[in-house]
Amino acid sequence: MTIQLLQGNHACARGALTAGCRFYAGYPITPSSEIAEIMARELPRVGGKFIQMEDEIASMAAVIGASVGGLKAMTATSGPGFSLMQENIGYAIVAEIPCVVVNVMRVGPSTGIATHPSQADVMQARWGTHGDHPIIALAPGSVLEAFELTVKAFNFAEKYRTPVLVMMDEVVGHMREKVDLPDAGSVEIVNREMPSVPPEWYEPFGNPPSDVPPLAPFGEGYRYHITGMLHDPRGFPTERLDEIQPWIERIFRKIDRHLDEICMWEEDSVEDARVLIIAYGATARSARQAIKIARARYGRKVGLLRLKTLWPFPEEAVERAAEDVQRVIVAEMNLGQMALEVERVVGRKKVVRVGRADGQMVTPEQIVDAIRAPQPQAVSLRVAVPW
Amino acid sequence: MKQDDQGIYEYLRHHKKFPHVWCAGCGIGIVMGSLLRSIRNLELGRDDVAIISGIGCAGRMPVYMDFNTLHTTHGRALAFATGLKLARPDMEVIVVMGDGDALAIGGNHFIHAARRNIDLTAVIVNNSIYGMTGGQSSPTTPLGAFSATAPYRHIEQPFPICQLAIAAGASFVARGTVYHVTELDRLLEQAIQKRGFAVVEAVSYCYTTFGRANKMRSPVEMMRLLKENSITVQAAQKMEKLPDGAIVRGVLHNEDKPEYTELYDQIIEQAHGQPSPRKRQVRRGWA
Ligand SMILES: Cc1ncc(C[n+]2csc(CCOP(=O)(O)OP(=O)(O)O)c2C)c(N)n1
Ligand code: SF4
Numbered sequence: 001m002t003i004q005l006l007q008g009n010h011a012c013a014r015g016a017l018t019a020g021c022r023f024y025a026g027y028p029i030t031p032s033s034e035i036a037e038i039m040a041r042e043l044p045r046v047g048g049k050f051i052q053m054e055d056e057i058a059s060m061a062a063v064i065g066a067s068v069g070g071l072k073a074m075t076a077t078s079g080p081g082f083s084l085m086q087e088n089i090g091y092a093i094v095a096e097i098p099c100v101v102v103n104v105m106r107v108g109p110s111t112g113i114a115t116h117p118s119q120a121d122v123m124q125a126r127w128g129t130h131g132d133h134p135i136i137a138l139a140p141g142s143v144l145e146a147f148e149l150t151v152k153a154f155n156f157a158e159k160y161r162t163p164v165l166v167m168m169d170e171v172v173g174h175m176r177e178k179v180d181l182p183d184a185g186s187v188e189i190v191n192r193e194m195p196s197v198p199p200e201w202y203e204p205f206g207n208p209p210s211d212v213p214p215l216a217p218f219g220e221g222y223r224y225h226i227t228g229m230l231h232d233p234r235g236f237p238t239e240r241l242d243e244i245q246p247w248i249e250r251i252f253r254k255i256d257r258h259l260d261e262i263c264m265w266e267e268d269s270v271e272d273a274r275v276l277i278i279a280y281g282a283t284a285r286s287a288r289q290a291i292k293i294a295r296a297r298y299g300r301k302v303g304l305l306r307l308k309t310l311w312p313f314p315e316e317a318v319e320r321a322a323e324d325v326q327r328v329i330v331a332e333m334n335l336g337q338m339a340l341e342v343e344r345v346v347g348r349k350k351v352v353r354v355g356r357a358d359g360q361m362v363t364p365e366q367i368v369d370a371i372r373a374p375q376p377q378a379v380s381l382r383v384a385v386p387w
Numbered sequence: 388m389k390q391d392d393q394g395i396y397e398y399l400r401h402h403k404k405f406p407h408v409w410c411a412g413c414g415i416g417i418v419m420g421s422l423l424r425s426i427r428n429l430e431l432g433r434d435d436v437a438i439i440s441g442i443g444c445a446g447r448m449p450v451y452m453d454f455n456t457l458h459t460t461h462g463r464a465l466a467f468a469t470g471l472k473l474a475r476p477d478m479e480v481i482v483v484m485g486d487g488d489a490l491a492i493g494g495n496h497f498i499h500a501a502r503r504n505i506d507l508t509a510v511i512v513n514n515s516i517y518g519m520t521g522g523q524s525s526p527t528t529p530l531g532a533f534s535a536t537a538p539y540r541h542i543e544q545p546f547p548i549c550q551l552a553i554a555a556g557a558s559f560v561a562r563g564t565v566y567h568v569t570e571l572d573r574l575l576e577q578a579i580q581k582r583g584f585a586v587v588e589a590v591s592y593c594y595t596t597f598g599r600a601n602k603m604r605s606p607v608e609m610m611r612l613l614k615e616n617s618i619t620v621q622a623a624q625k626m627e628k629l630p631d632g633a634i635v636r637g638v639l640h641n642e643d644k645p646e647y648t649e650l651y652d653q654i655i656e657q658a659h660g661q662p663s664p665r666k667r668q669v670r671r672g673w674a
Contacts, residue, residue, distance in 0.1 A: 023473065041663055061467045068470075070474060073470070219475045219478045220434070223456075224455070
């Protein structure tokens with residue numbers, strides 16, 4: 001254990017290496033490029049491989065190919081690249097290929113502002129690829145957490161045979177903090193389950209009690225078919241309802257059954273809170289400051305629910321934390337995306353959105369204003385929005 | 388010269404996946420037969436071969452073949468294959484694509500895979516059209532031809548696949564046709580054996596869509612055209628000017644140069660266990 005001054009992006013790369021990532025394919029984009037540069041340097045030192053692909057579509061494809069070959073694989077990007085990756089993220093979901101995609105979020109839409117932060121891709125994380133599907137997305141709020149949640153992302157990917165998204169905002173990605181990263185030996189690492197049956201019996205998309213069929217890497221004697229088409233337990237395309245239906249149910253169930261493990265959050269000063277702030281990533285840091293100010297200066301009882309998992313949405317945690325408060329404030333660097341989920345969950349309780357889309361952080365003052373606003377329905381957005 | 392197809396029977400997922408999806412008389416099945424014979428003739432172990440495809444009629448090929456098979460997204464097969472090859476350099480990775488798959492949506496991946504000279508075998512079934520979606524123009528549809536999206540006539544130039552591959556850096560480039568099957572077997576064998584990026588353009592036909600739109604209604608008629616319009620590389624070299632529409636068959640390019648996964652292994656050897664090199668200070672731009 002050594003104390004170091006690290007950037008979020010650096011900690012993310014270190015987390016990936018610790019988790020056993022041995023393949024990285026990517027395309028340069030601010031504010032994520034440091035991750036690629038570190039992986040280019042470090043992977044060959046541990047026998048792993050880095051490749052700079054021709055675009056993000058290819059990067060995502062190569063990541064899946066390498067994972068099919070048995071390596072833990074990842075890519076990192078930002079909004080424009082994340083848009084290009086959506087097609088093959090969907091492929092990884094359907095083909096149940098473990099992999100990790102980091103999106104260091106910058107302001108959009110389109111090229112936006114390359115160097116300024118945002119959290120406006122969180123709904124894209126949920127629904128960016130077409131078709132009904134489950135997804136896991138995590139949001140680190142500090143440099144240490146960039147390390148920890150990247151490790152978790154690999155563990156979830158391997159355990160549940162699914163792509164996992166790490167939705168890091170530019171502030172966390174580029175911020176430097178003093179961290180004490182755990183030694184490799186003291187971190188829990190999960191590896192995908194290999195089949196224990198002979199090849200003739202192997203069902204790469206079967207329906208085992210765990211809901212996660214073992215995944216044999218190519219070249220190990222288990223010759224099977226992988227496709228982005230809906231498929232039967234052996235992997236062959238099918239249109240039979242009695243084969244499609246169980247498959248669809250299973251890919252949702254394999255995640256839904258484990259919400260206790262996957263949904264992570266942190267509470268701060270919620271015991272006596274009358275106002276609950278819900279935030280994630282760097283915005284939660286502003287929220288913490290806002291709570292201090294509101295409590296010390298104005299005597300307001302305010303608490304924070306910080307989401308570390310965005311998807312699946314930690315419904316129960318939100319419901320519970322919001323139960324006894326009068327007002328819920330959702331602070332995020334967008335114009336109200338996760339707020340929609342909070343509104344859905346807290347029912348008729350008033351949800352106040354505090355956000356902005358101009359590439360600046362939500363400030364503690366902005367949140368304090370929302371806490372103190374006489375009308376709870378006031379919306380504090382830093383742009384003129386017609387509602 | 389072996390032409391016994393009994394020997395390739397064992398490579399098919401025959402009891403699982405037949406009948407196949409292709410129109411009776413389509414050339415894609417002939418390319419599949421050729422590919423299977425070449426794999427058998429090279430005595431490759433089934434577990435050591437991966438067949439990767441994109442989307443399209445040609446892209447359906449791997450489902451019938453008993454290897455490690457990966458049916459990817461439209462145009463992206465070579466990028467998936469690049470990841471797999473890096474993870475498993477010991478495997479023989481063969482990529483099967485249609486002309487639209489390889490050159491329209493996948494054109495960028497195609498030239499970059501060639502530029503890297505990564506050890507993949509790219510088999511492009513060129514039927515000059517988008518078969519699966521019903522006969523729309525593809526990047527190889529000839530100037531003046533008709534298609535579902537060129538009802539007045541096609542006014543774009545076709546891509547010369549092989550020249551493109553050579554210019555982009557492929558090590559081995561060959562063209563065959565589904566009429567000259569024995570020759571196609573040999574070309575595929577050579578391509579698979581080549582260390583480096585190897586391309587085989589297998590000129591085929593789609594009588595169902597392209598044929599119908601261009602007054603060639605039967606597979607036999609289209610086969611005859613392949614026979615009549617094609618000449619060998621050797622014969623072509625002796626000619627001053629090639630006849631219009633000539634299909635030149637044979638090995639068009641064969642060159643030895645450093646292969647990507649081998650070069651990467653050298654990087655690993657260089658970096659393995661060494662202290663991390665100091666980050667090179669470069670002026671940072673943003674975009
Ligand atoms: C992203 C995307 N765009 C479009 C399609 C629809 N599509 C399926 S196959 C195909 C073209 C196939 O033509 P080609 O690659 O020449 O292969 P062929 O069917 O002729 O063998 C298209 C456009 C798709 N599947 N995915
Ligand atoms: S549509 Fe054309 S390319 Fe597709 S199977 Fe039929 S003949 Fe072959």
